Amino acid sequence: MDKAYDHTLVEDKIYKTWEENGYFKPEINPDGAPYSIILPPPNANAPLHFGHAMYVIEDVLIRYHRMKGLATLWVPGADHAGTETQFVFEKKLKEQGKSRLDYDRDTLFQMIWDYVQENRGGMENQLRRLGFSLDWSRLKFTMDPDIVKIVYSTFEKMFDDGLVYRANRLVNYCTFDGTSFSDLEVVNEDAQGSLYEIKYPIKNTSDFITVATTRPETLFGDVAVMVSPDDSRYKDLVGKTAMIPLIDREIPIIADEHVDKEFGTGAVKVTPNHDFNDYEVAVRNKLPMGIQVIGFDGKMINTDGVVDDLYVKQARKATVEKLEEKGLLGNVVDRQMVLRKCYKCKNVLEPLPKEQWYVKMEPLAKKAIEAVKSGEIKIHPQSFDKVYFQFLENIRDWNISRQNVWGIRIPAWFCENCSNWEVKSEGAPEKCSKCDSKNLVQDIDTFDTWFSSSQWPFATLQTTKEGDYEKFYPTTVMETGYDILRWWVARMAMVGIYRTEKVPFKNVVLHGLVNDPLGKKMSKSKGNVVNPMELVDQYGADAVRFALVYGTALGNDQALSYPKLEAMRKFSNKLWNIGRFIEMNQTKNLKLKTLSIEELKEFAKNETDREWVNRVGELVEVVSKNIDDYQFHFAADSLYEFIWHQFADIYVEDVKNRIDENSFIILYSLFSILLKLLHPFMPFITEEIYQKLPQHGESIMTSSWLNNG
RNA sequence: GGACUUGUAGCUCAGUUGGUUAGAGCGCAGCAUUGACAUUGCUGAGGUCACAGGUUCGAAUCCUGUCAGGUCCACCA
Numbered sequence: 001m002d003k004a005y006d007h008t009l010v011e012d013k014i015y016k017t018w019e020e021n022g023y024f025k026p027e028i029n030p031d032g033a034p035y036s037i038i039l040p041p042p043n044a045n046a047p048l049h050f051g052h053a054m055y056v057i058e059d060v061l062i063r064y065h066r067m068k069g070l071a072t073l074w075v076p077g078a079d080h081a082g083t084e085t086q087f088v089f090e091k092k093l094k095e096q097g098k099s100r101l102d103y104d105r106d107t108l109f110q111m112i113w114d115y116v117q118e119n120r121g122g123m124e125n126q127l128r129r130l131g132f133s134l135d136w137s138r139l140k141f142t143m144d145p146d147i148v149k150i151v152y153s154t155f156e157k158m159f160d161d162g163l164v165y166r167a168n169r170l171v172n173y174c175t176f177d178g179t180s181f182s183d184l185e186v187v188n189e190d191a192q193g194s195l196y197e198i199k200y201p202i203k204n205t206s207d208f209i210t211v212a213t214t215r216p217e218t219l220f221g222d223v224a225v226m227v228s229p230d231d232s233r234y235k236d237l238v239g240k241t242a243m244i245p246l247i248d249r250e251i252p253i254i255a256d257e258h259v260d261k262e263f264g265t266g267a268v269k270v271t272p273n274h275d276f277n278d279y280e281v282a283v284r285n286k287l288p289m290g291i292q293v294i295g296f297d298g299k300m301i302n303t304d305g306v307v308d309d310l311y312v313k314q315a316r317k318a319t320v321e322k323l324e325e326k327g328l329l330g331n332v333v334d335r336q337m338v339l340r341k342c343y344k345c346k347n348v349l350e351p352l353p354k355e356q357w358y359v360k361m362e363p364l365a366k367k368a369i370e371a372v373k374s375g376e377i378k379i380h381p382q383s384f385d386k387v388y389f390q391f392l393e394n395i396r397d398w399n400i401s402r403q404n405v406w407g408i409r410i411p412a413w414f415c416e417n418c419s420n421w422e423v424k425s426e427g428a429p430e431k432c433s434k435c436d437s438k439n440l441v442q443d444i445d446t447f448d449t450w451f452s453s454s455q456w457p458f459a460t461l462q463t464t465k466e467g468d469y470e471k472f473y474p475t476t477v478m479e480t481g482y483d484i485l486r487w488w489v490a491r492m493a494m495v496g497i498y499r500t501e502k503v504p505f506k507n508v509v510l511h512g513l514v515n516d517p518l519g520k521k522m523s524k525s526k527g528n529v530v531n532p533m534e535l536v537d538q539y540g541a542d543a544v545r546f547a548l549v550y551g552t553a554l555g556n557d558q559a560l561s562y563p564k565l566e567a568m569r570k571f572s573n574k575l576w577n578i579g580r581f582i583e584m585n586q587t588k589n590l591k592l593k594t595l596s597i598e599e600l601k602e603f604a605k606n607e608t609d610r611e612w613v614n615r616v617g618e619l620v621e622v623v624s625k626n627i628d629d630y631q632f633h634f635a636a637d638s639l640y641e642f643i644w645h646q647f648a649d650i651y652v653e654d655v656k657n658r659i660d661e662n663s664f665i666i667l668y669s670l671f672s673i674l675l676k677l678l679h680p681f682m683p684f685i686t687e688e689i690y691q692k693l694p695q696h697g698e699s700i701m702t703s704s705w706l707n708n709g
Numbered sequence: 710g711g712a713c714u715u716g717u718a719g720c721u722c723a724g725u726u727g728g729u730u731a732g733a734g735c736g737c738a739g740c741a742u743u744g745a746c747a748u749u750g751c752u753g754a755g756g757u758c759a760c761a762g763g764u765u766c767g768a769a770u771c772c773u774g775u776c777a778g779g780u781c782c783a784c785c786a
Contacts (some may be wrong), residue, residue, distance in 0.1 A: 004746075004748095188782090188783090195786080212786065213786060226786095258786090259785085262785095278786080337785095337786095383713070386712070387712080390782070482780095486781090550734085551733075551734075552723085558721085559721060561735085563734065563736085564722090564734060566735080567733095570746090570748090574745095577745045577748095577749095578745070626725090640733085640734095648745090648746090649751095
């Protein structure tokens with residue numbers, strides 16, 4: 001063995017051997033009980049970030065259970081990531097001076113498809129470089145035809161069950177990305193704005209009613225002015241007619257509970273097409289919805305020529321100026337307000353009326369809540385179950401339509417003759433089931449990516465290999481970052497239970513975020529993103545893996561620590577040199593032979609040796625228990641402290657001075673056991689040492705956790 | 710407004726059902742060693758465990774409150 005461990009000579013070579021020998025497949029333990037994890041599918045076209053490197057936790061679980069003899073299956077996959085990918089692709093187009101609007105739907109889709117196919121391999125090889133023992137023979141992509149088929153059948157079933165419906169409501173619409181979003185994709189941001197007072201003339205009088213608004217440009221879509229029912233100032237005006245300034249359209253003055261008489265002027269304009277609250281007010285008071293005055297391209301429409309074709313921001317300025325000219329503008333005061341922004345492009349979202357597909361969530365949520373309350377699904381750490389319940393208990397219906405081209409197209413057809421919607425999972429319907437018309441047009445929208453990913457556990461297992469679903473579903477563990485508990489985990493629970501009548505996973509294990517060395521969230525815009533692969537190059541995959549697990553309790557965020565990475569690199573070197581010490585002594589004609597803990601208890605005659613046999617025996621228990629309890633940092637900490645500061649510093653130093661045939665066999669046996677205990681965390685170096693020393697099996701990966709060999 | 714989470718050594722963090730003298734890595738000081746160790750070993754300094762109460766034989770740990778950071782949810786136009 002070389003004097004120092006060099007990971008660059010080891011890792012790729014070993015991974016290749018593992019993969020070629022089929023060690024990642026559950027079939028290597030054909031008689032074992034099933035243990036399964038579905039990898040949260042990374043975005044197919046993007047390189048991995050540190051969140052993905054945290055999947056090391058899954059590899060620890062898989063490798064540990066594989067060594068315990070279970071039939072372990074870890075299914076890799078890739079996500080088409082609709083909005084994300086189209087966003088990235090459009091940015092590329094923009095660099096070439098193009099936009100999505102320059103292409104027809106099919107061409108654009110094909111371009112993105114090619115782009116994603118080109119990039120897919122990169123992400124997959126990065127998962128390999130991290131040493132993840134994924135069964136690549138079962139690799140799935142969210143756009144595989146068999147997956148799409150399942151997604152379609154779920155949609156059709158939901159439609160038939162009345163859980164999917166089409167409704168014309170206000171949606172969160174991004175006029176830059178050209179699509180609507182669900183409530184989860186809205187980012188609320190505090191901002192400084194202005195509250196404008198605007199005078200609305202009262203019909204047939206010279207009086208005004210003054211409303212306060214942050215959005216003067218939407219007044220063209222007003223359908224009423226409202227006041228609080230118990231506001232004495234306006235009592236006489238309720239029931240009268242006001243005139244919308246600049247266009248002199250007549251609207252009623254109404255009273256509604258929604259109004260806070262202390263706020264602003266106590267009078268509010270009602271614009272149902274451009275404000276969520278106003279929409280509800282209109283429904284409640286049976287008011288008309290009025291006209292849409294902001295288009296889907298972000299430009300004003302239907303303003304009787306006053307500000308038509310101006311973008312919202314310009315329109316606001318222009319409207320205020322025109323109001324001022326006419327003497328209809330009152331005070332303008334600064335106002336702290338909340339802007340609802342697009343999570344992706346950070347522009348302000350417009351509430352706009354649009355017909356979309358919705359999933360009725362309440363019945364689904366009920367069962368998902370029950371699954372956790374009954375303990376059928378366990379969340380680790382448990383404190384996150386509150387977030388889960390909070391989301392599901394207050395859930396609103398889910399808008400699953402996206403106007404992205406990149407995505408799974410919704411299998412719904414509109415009858416242009418009778419306005420009926422046909423939903424068919426297996427190909428276009430020949431004719432309308434209501435009126436027999438053949439004039440059917442498919443919805444151009446695609447599914448929210450999370451709609452397909454909500455089906456991932458059963459969709460993958462139903463399409464990997466014959467018998468997988470029966471054997472491995474429900475999966476044992478779903479491990480992911482806590483940041484997508486609501487986006488993904490809760491939705492998988494709901495849709496999984498709906499489709500399979502079983503929970504999709506028995507345990508949810510949530511890890512924290514990896515922040516930059518200063519503890520700040522890594523983000524491209526801040527420019528503080530560290531590529532995990534560079535650290536793998538520098539420190540080795542084992543050191544990176546161990547550093548991510550060591551010293552951080554499950555579910556807690558961690559700051560990336562270079563000193564810790566360096567410490568773990570040194571730890572691997574320490575391990576290497578214990579191996580080297582053994583190898584060197586072996587050349588002094590000492591026999592290498594490995595015994596199990598039980599055998600060693602018989603074999604060890606002197607008291608010191610017996611004590612160390614017992615201590616290693618205890619460590620086996622501690623590490624096993626901590627992995628069983630998802631307390632990975634305890635396991636890692638115990639291993640680090642014992643191997644270095646007990647085994648190497650004390651035991652090896654002691655044996656050194658009294659080495660003989662028997663003590664050497666004990667030393668070597670104990671070391672072999674330590675290598676195995678460490679293997680789930682540091683797979684490459686433990687394999688390399690294991691194979692450098694004789695009397696071992698062909699791979700530590702497939703060796704037994706408790707029995708030696 | 711509601712919820713969650715964090716506050717422990719100079720820095721980054723562990724601290725498991727409350728239980729001797731509160732730990733690790735890095736950093737710092739001193740000594741030793743070229744050995745299995747591109748080093749390592751030994752010794753040491755460094756902590757009012759955010760603050761204030763309370764429960765207890767005993768609190769970093771449990772309870773209440775305060776302060777500070779972070780995150781999420783819901784929000785008055």
